[in-house]
Amino acid sequence: MRSTTLGRSGCPVTELAFGAAGIGNLFSAVPDEAAAAAVDAAWDAGVRTFDTAPHYGLGLSERRLGAALRGRPRDAYTLSTKVGRLLEPQPEPEPDEGADRDPGGDLADGFAVPTAYRRRWDFSADGVRRSIEESLERLGLDRVDIVYLHDPDDHGEQAFREAYPALERLRAEGTVRAIGAGMNQAEMLTRFVRDTDVDAVLCAGRFTLLDQRAADELLPEAEARGRSVVIGGVFNSGVLADPKPGATYDYRAVGQEVLDRALRIKAVSERHGVPLRAAALRFPLRHPAVASVLVGARSAEEIEDAAAMRAVPVPDALWAELAEEGLVKPV
DSSP, rough: EEEETTTTEEEEEEEEETTTTTTGGBOOOHHHHHHEEEHHHHHEEETTTEOOOTTTTTTTHHHHHHHTTTOOOGGGEEEEESSSSEEEEEEEEEEEEEEETTTOOSSSOOOOOOOEEEEEEOOHHHHHHHHHHHHHHHHHHSSSEEEEOOOOGGGGHHIIIIIIHHHHHHHTSSSOOOEEEEESHHHHHHHHHSOOOOSEEEEEESSSSOOOOTTTTHHHHHHHHTTEEEEEEETGTTTSSOOOOOOOOTTTOOOHHHHHHHHHHHHHHTTOOOOOHHHHHHHGGGGEEEEEEEEEEHHHHHHHHHHHHHHHOOOOOOOOOHHHSSSSOOO
């Protein structure tokens, strides 16, 4: 699988990256064996970039991913995690998060795990260092390669004033190779690209076949400044994998207008002999600022399908027709 380097860091990333939220029991429980098999399948498919966070399953994702990678040559893969939420023990665990909720509803956290810990927002310099130390302990590894500030939407000033400089110091010390921010919006990520020396940003759901807001400012700024963008959420939480009534769009039940647009995109893709999933995976990689596409998987079958879809040739005529019909912005 083709790889590139992240910004100016020299940190290698593969075009298809493994997102480990799913193996942190996103929405529903995943057995340990299935989580390990998903990571094994990603490795067998040539994936060498893996992303996790303390937030995913209250540390479960980090523990499972670390266990699955621990026997692999450490220099053979790139691992990212995130800071901004510290996990603090709770004396009496509450029932599983998300276990009895409708995945199309407004999930507060969305992970089906016992709440033995609570999340506490912390974008202080001390919080950054503590978060990385605790992540390494859960992972059981000696280092992470990339660290992102995770969802600083409501903590922007502290993130810029305290957390970002802390990451910059850690990079200068050689503790991490690359630093950045990961969010579900493009606007603040554009500010990170413009006003800081991040290597990369992770933008979820804002450069897809259904939502190209990142193309307005973020991607041009990143390209001009030599920064990389990792794109997550290419299926917009499900509707671009299988557009039908009841599908989810940005973690809520899809509205009719968005569903109709997804079905129009699917029809164009199929006219060109391309599954919609393949078009959705390939679309972000057409932009020169995009280094990698992050795909969440909770089973070997899901990551194997993603790898197969990534290998499907997509003709330029498909993109031209989508642009002509006003369904996507020209790249």
